[in-house]
Amino acid sequence: VRLYVIDVGGSYRKLTNLMGGQYFEINLSGNYALNPFQLHNPQIPISGEKIKALVNIVEQMIVDDGEKLARFDRVLIEEALASVFEDVRKNSPHRSPQISDLAKYCENSNEETLQRVAKLLYPWVGNTAYGNLIDRQGLISADSPVVTFDLKGLSQDPELQSVIILILTGFILDQVELNKDIPKRVLLDEAWSLLQNRAASNFMEYAARPLRKTGSGITFITQGVEEIIKSPIGSAILN
Numbered sequence: 001v002r003l004y005v006i007d008v009g010g011s012y013r014k015l016t017n018l019m020g021g022q023y024f025e026i027n028l029s030g031n032y033a034l035n036p037f038q039l040h041n042p043q044i045p046i047s048g049e050k051i052k053a054l055v056n057i058v059e060q061m062i063v064d065d066g067e068k069l070a071r072f073d074r075v076l077i078e079e080a081l082a083s084v085f086e087d088v089r090k091n092s093p094h095r096s097p098q099i100s101d102l103a104k105y106c107e108n109s110n111e112e113t114l115q116r117v118a119k120l121l122y123p124w125v126g127n128t129a130y131g132n133l134i135d136r137q138g139l140i141s142a143d144s145p146v147v148t149f150d151l152k153g154l155s156q157d158p159e160l161q162s163v164i165i166l167i168l169t170g171f172i173l174d175q176v177e178l179n180k181d182i183p184k185r186v187l188l189d190e191a192w193s194l195l196q197n198r199a200a201s202n203f204m205e206y207a208a209r210p211l212r213k214t215g216s217g218i219t220f221i222t223q224g225v226e227e228i229i230k231s232p233i234g235s236a237i238l239n
């Protein structure tokens with residue numbers, strides 16, 4: 001079994017090291033990149049399912065907390081992402097697209113909605129604080145028996161934390177699909193705080209339902225079960 005831990009308290013460093021695992025302390029001063037558009041093989045066309053997942057990440061970047069993209073806006077962003085991935089695949093087949101590629105495409109679009117998206121993506125591209133973390137080539141290479149992501153360094157920046165959670169959960173789901181012969185276990189500590197994050201709770205609900213079909217599963221750790229019961233996905237977890 002391969003274990004993936006998402007924690008917001010730094011409690012798993014010793015355990016991870018003891019078991020020969022990999023420990024990633026996610027913060028703005030890290031020397032790694034978390035490109036949400038990174039592909040395992042950039043020469044293979046991206047799937048429609050993956051595009052839809054990336055729209056959720058873009059949505060998290062550009063909408064205010066609690067809001068959602070309109071259906072028409074989602075369709076426009078899906079089309080933009082598909083075009084960006086295809087353009088990069090044809091012209092630069094050995095690299096994956098980046099957020100800045102999408103921002104540039106939207107900026108040059110005739111659609112006012114996409115032009116607005118380009119402006120809203122500004123804090124996430126280039127040499128900005130967020131851009132230095134996610135607008136670069138690279139995805140964490142994590143192939144140890146235990147892989148821990150510590151998000152404590154992002155606790156004061158919920159906007160970025162929400163995006164990083166989506167990137168990490170997408171990475172975990174990719175690992176589940178890439179090698180179904182090895183069962184995966186996702187462990188979410190301090191689950192009460194993650195339940196307050198819409199991006200995290202959506203992943204938790206998804207993981208609680210179909211992961212068992214791949215021989216994998218999810219474990220929630222919390223000091224009070226009341227937080228889970230009262231959450232929008234409480235029934236899914238308890239069932």
